[in-house]
Amino acid sequence: MRNPLADTIVNIKPSGIRKFFDLVSEMKDAISLGVGEPDFDTPWHIRDEGIYSLERGRTFYTSNAGLKELKEEIANYLRRRVHVDYDDRHEILVTVGGSEAIDMAMRVMLNPGEEVLIPQPSYVxxxxxxxxxxxKPVIIELKAENEFRLTPEELLEHITDKTKLLVLPFPNNPTGAIMEQKDLEAIAKVIIEKDLYVLSDEIYSELTYKEDHVSIASIPDMQERTILINGFSKAYAMTGWRLGYACGPRKIIEQMTKLHQYAIMCAPTTSQYAAVEALRNGDDDVAMMREAYNQRRRYLVHAFKEMGLECFEPYGAFYIFPCIKEFGMTSEEFASRFLMEEKVAVVPGTAFGDCGEGFLRISYxxxxxxxxxxxxxxxxFIDRLREEQKDK
Structure with missing residues (x-):
């Protein structure tokens, strides 16, 4: 029989995150620190609004781009939180999670062979x-000595005449790194000079612990070059509601909406009504969860210091990225042994790119x-490993 599968899809590796999650789910008394999902329930007033929308029979399609009132609230939110003004009629699209927005943005912007700069370690x-x-993905390897920030020099080094798009994944999964205002201003100069576009994944924008998140879209002359991706999964503990959004220049959002129209139709109606409530009345919930994450973050930074494990201090998201190079084993080997011997699942750094070798992602x-x-x-476990090294 003729092969029914497309080579492009077959040749893509499955996510390295799920392997350890699947193993730990079958292991008694195991602890998983591997999945990037809030441990909080969706706040009750948000759930209640979803339930109310069902009780009122609001179970029909919305417009392709999303509920009018939700797009208005997204515009209001971005205006007050990141100081960027979007036209809710033409520059905002509600999507099935941030992941759909990322996929669609690339599909409407890229011609065959055009290059996308992807800083790694980063989301899979x-x-x-x-x-x-x-x-064509072009990988920029971020460095621990730079706190895994993207520098103008690293950006310039990887730009060619085929480069079209830069992915900007900050606050970062898996490292917890952030880009501050001065960092963004420095790379914005390169982006403008080289006439590039930016896909800015800001899904963790509410989870920063050093200073408020700064969007590159707020840097002068960058809004017209930026597709801002965000959503409700992380900040509002709404992972299962599958709701995100993309904001950007009208000509890009219109094409994304056309693709969304044919592939998806519209995001879930119940989730959209719940999201309106989240944006209108969810600031206190976000602040409470952020403070809880920050407490855990500080505990882990201190704990790794006490263990003698090298680890830079993360200021965003809810991940920490300790270095385990001293043990002379790969990240995969370390994570596998740790799971088998101590029943704790963490994710090898290599799940987020080859330059993640020698690190682990631990979710807090x-x-x-x-x-x-x-x-x-x-x-x-590491005491045992250090004893083993002494005996060699």
Whole structure:
């Protein structure tokens, strides 16, 4: 029989995150620190609005681009939080999670062979989405000594005459790195000079612990070059509601809406009504969750320092990225042994790009009780590894 599968899809590797999650789900008394999902329930007033919308029979399609009142609230939110003004009629599209927005932006912007700059370590979807859109991923390896920030020098080094789009994944998954105003201003000069566009994934924008998040779209002359991606999963603990949005120049958003129209139709109606409530009345919920994450973050930074594990201090998202190079094993080997011997799942840094080798991603979207138990097991594990090294 003729092969029914497309080579492009077959050749893409599956996500490296899910492997350890699947293993730990079948292991008794195991602790998972691997999945990037808030451990909080969606705040009740948001759930209640979703339930109310169902009770009122609001179960029909919305417009392709999303509920008018939701797009208005997204515009209001971005105006007050990141000081960027979008036309809710033509420059905002409501999507099925931020992931759909990333995929669609690349599919409407890339011609075959055009290059996309992807700083790594970073979220697993950028590279395969580039390939599926017919583009060519070009990896920029971020460095621990720079706190995994993107520098103008690194950006310039990778630009060619085929470069079209830069993915800007900050606050960063998996490192927890952020880009401050001065960092963004420095790379914006390069972006404008080289006539590039930016896909700015700001899904963790509410989870920063050093200063308020700054969007590159707020830098002068950058809004017209930026597709801003955000959503409700992380800040409002709404992962299962599958709701995100894209904002950008009208000519790009119109084409994304056309693609969304044919592929999806519209985002879930119930989720959209709940999201209106989240944006109108959810600031206190976000602040409460952010403070809880910050408490856990500080605990982990201190714990790794006590263990003698090298780890830069993350100021965004809910991940920490300790270095395990001293043990002379790959990230995959370390994570596998740690799971088998101590029943704790973490994600190898290589799940987020080859330059993640020698690191682990640990999520602190878990209770302090679980984190303390897991870190106690890690202390025993690395003590054992250090003893093994002495015996060699």
């Amino acid at each position: 979807s950028y590279e395969p989405c580039t390939i599926m859109a017919g583009g 979207a878990y209770s302090l009780e679980n984190l303390k138990e897991a870190l106690g097991r890690m202390q025993k």
